[in-house]
Amino acid sequence: MMRTRPLKVALLGCGVVGSEVARIMTTHAGDLAARIGAPVELAGVAVRRPDKVREGIDPALVTTDATALVKRGDLDIVVEVIGGIEPARTLITTALEHGASVVSANKALLAQDGAALHAAAEKHGRDLYYEAAVAGAIPLIRPLRESLAGDKVNRVLGIVNGTTNFILDKMDTTGAGYQEALDEATALGYAEADPTADVEGFDAAAKAAILAGIAFHTRVRLDDVHREGMTEVTAGDFASAREMGCTIKLLAICERAEDGASVTARVHPAMIPLSHPLASVRGAYNAVFVESDAAGQLMFYGPGAGGAPTASAVLGDLVAVGRNRLSGATGPGESAYAALPVSPMGEVVTRYHISLDVADKPGVLAQVATVFAEHGVSIDTVRQQGKDGEASLVVVTHRASDAALGGTVEALRKLDTVRGVASIMRVEGE
Incomplete structure (x- = not known):
C-alpha cells in the first residue's frame, strides 16, 4: 500500500546534475512514488546563486544556507551533488547526524574520506549511497x-x-x-x-x-x-x-x-x-x-557523465534509499573486512612498449639487449629503423615488474648510444 506522507528530500547543488535530479523528481513523481511506496517531496534546494532562474523549482525552496537545511531534522534523504571536499564533507556528516540518509555523486570526497563517511552513516543508522560517483549512468x-x-x-x-x-x-x-x-x-x-x-x-x-x-x-x-x-x-x-x-x-x-x-x-x-x-x-x-x-x-x-545520465544514477539510489526508509532498514555499508595491503606500483607486473632514439651504428642493439637482461626484463620483440646516423628502436617486453622496468630505463638513459627514451607505455588486456 502507498504511504501518503511523503519522503522529504533536500538537494545540495542545482547545477547540471542537480537541476536534472529536480526535473526528474517532478516529471516522474508518480512513477517514483509507485516504485518507492510513498510520494517524494522536494523540501529544499541549497545553492550558491539564489537569484538564478531555475525552471520547475519553486523559488521558496531555494536557500544559500545549506547547513541550516541539512539540520532541519525532518529530512528523509539528502542528495549531495555539489562536489569537492568541503563543504560537502561537513554537510553530509551533518545530514547523517540529523537523521537523513545521503545520496552522493562526490567521487573526490568518497575516495579521500569514504571510510569516515561510512562510519558516520553506520553510527546513525542511515544509508550512504553513491552509484553516480563512478561512471555516470552505468550501474556499477x-x-x-x-x-x-x-x-x-x-x-x-x-x-x-x-x-x-x-x-x-x-x-x-x-x-x-x-x-x-x-x-x-x-x-x-x-x-x-x-x-x-x-x-x-x-x-x-x-x-x-x-x-x-x-x-x-x-x-x-x-x-x-x-x-x-x-x-x-x-x-x-x-x-x-x-x-x-x-x-x-x-x-x-x-x-x-x-x-x-x-x-x-x-x-x-x-x-x-x-x-x-x-x-x-x-x-x-x-x-x-x-x-x-x-x-x-x-x-x-x-x-559516463552528463546531467541526465548522472541524474539517472542518483535517482536509482534515491529509490533504493527511499524503500529502505519505509522498511526501517539500511542497505549495504562499507565492506572492508579483507583489509588487504595496497602494494606500490613497483610491484605491478605487466608488459611494456619502449621507444628509444639511438645512434644508427653496429652494436647498439646488443648494448640495449644487455641492459634489459641485466635487469631481468625479457624482450619479446624488437623493431629498428635507421637513417643518416639516427635510428629508432622499439622494444616490446614480456611481463616484468614496474620496478625492474624502471631500473632498465634508467640504465638505458646512461648509454652513450641512446639519445633519448621517446616513449614508455604499458601493454594491458592480454
Missing part, C-alpha cells in the same frame, strides 16, 4: 557490492573518464595531435576550461579508489592509487600501437596480486589489443571490465 557500484557479493572479484579494468576517451579516440581515428583533440573536446563541452583533473588522471584515480575498495573489500584511498596523465601521448604512440594491433586508452586498473595477498590500483595510458572489448569504446563513453572467479568476465558500458 551496486553490481559490485550486491550482485557480486558472493563472488571473488580479481580485476576491474575500465575507461572511467569520458573526456580522456574522447580525446584519445579522436587521436586514434583522425590522426589529430593531443592539443587539437583537446580543443575539439573543449568546443563540444566534453572538456572543462581547465581539463587538468581529467587529462592528468585525477578524476579516474578517485574512481579507481572507490572501485578497488568495493571490489576487494579493502579500504583504498586516493593516495593509494598510482596516477599518470595522458598529455604526453603522441601520434607516434598510436602508430606504434596500430603496428601491434592495439589502440591506446587511459585505464583505471584495480587487481589482486596473483597470490591474493595484496591489491593494486593505478591509472595510466596503456595499449590494449583491438580484440579487447574496451578497445571499441568510442567518444565520451565509459566502460568497465570486471573479472571474477565464478561470474567470469563482465562488461558494463554506457554514458
Whole structure:
C-alpha cells in the first residue's frame, strides 16, 4: 500500500546534475512514488546563486544556507551533488547526524574520506549511497557490492573518464595531435576550461579508489592509487600501437596480486589489443571490465557523465534509499573486512612498449639487449629503423615488474648510444 506522507528530500547543488535530479523528481513523481511506496517531496534546494532562474523549482525552496537545511531534522534523504571536499564533507556528516540518509555523486570526497563517511552513516543508522560517483549512468557500484557479493572479484579494468576517451579516440581515428583533440573536446563541452583533473588522471584515480575498495573489500584511498596523465601521448604512440594491433586508452586498473595477498590500483595510458572489448569504446563513453572467479568476465558500458545520465544514477539510489526508509532498514555499508595491503606500483607486473632514439651504428642493439637482461626484463620483440646516423628502436617486453622496468630505463638513459627514451607505455588486456 502507498504511504501518503511523503519522503522529504533536500538537494545540495542545482547545477547540471542537480537541476536534472529536480526535473526528474517532478516529471516522474508518480512513477517514483509507485516504485518507492510513498510520494517524494522536494523540501529544499541549497545553492550558491539564489537569484538564478531555475525552471520547475519553486523559488521558496531555494536557500544559500545549506547547513541550516541539512539540520532541519525532518529530512528523509539528502542528495549531495555539489562536489569537492568541503563543504560537502561537513554537510553530509551533518545530514547523517540529523537523521537523513545521503545520496552522493562526490567521487573526490568518497575516495579521500569514504571510510569516515561510512562510519558516520553506520553510527546513525542511515544509508550512504553513491552509484553516480563512478561512471555516470552505468550501474556499477551496486553490481559490485550486491550482485557480486558472493563472488571473488580479481580485476576491474575500465575507461572511467569520458573526456580522456574522447580525446584519445579522436587521436586514434583522425590522426589529430593531443592539443587539437583537446580543443575539439573543449568546443563540444566534453572538456572543462581547465581539463587538468581529467587529462592528468585525477578524476579516474578517485574512481579507481572507490572501485578497488568495493571490489576487494579493502579500504583504498586516493593516495593509494598510482596516477599518470595522458598529455604526453603522441601520434607516434598510436602508430606504434596500430603496428601491434592495439589502440591506446587511459585505464583505471584495480587487481589482486596473483597470490591474493595484496591489491593494486593505478591509472595510466596503456595499449590494449583491438580484440579487447574496451578497445571499441568510442567518444565520451565509459566502460568497465570486471573479472571474477565464478561470474567470469563482465562488461558494463554506457554514458559516463552528463546531467541526465548522472541524474539517472542518483535517482536509482534515491529509490533504493527511499524503500529502505519505509522498511526501517539500511542497505549495504562499507565492506572492508579483507583489509588487504595496497602494494606500490613497483610491484605491478605487466608488459611494456619502449621507444628509444639511438645512434644508427653496429652494436647498439646488443648494448640495449644487455641492459634489459641485466635487469631481468625479457624482450619479446624488437623493431629498428635507421637513417643518416639516427635510428629508432622499439622494444616490446614480456611481463616484468614496474620496478625492474624502471631500473632498465634508467640504465638505458646512461648509454652513450641512446639519445633519448621517446616513449614508455604499458601493454594491458592480454
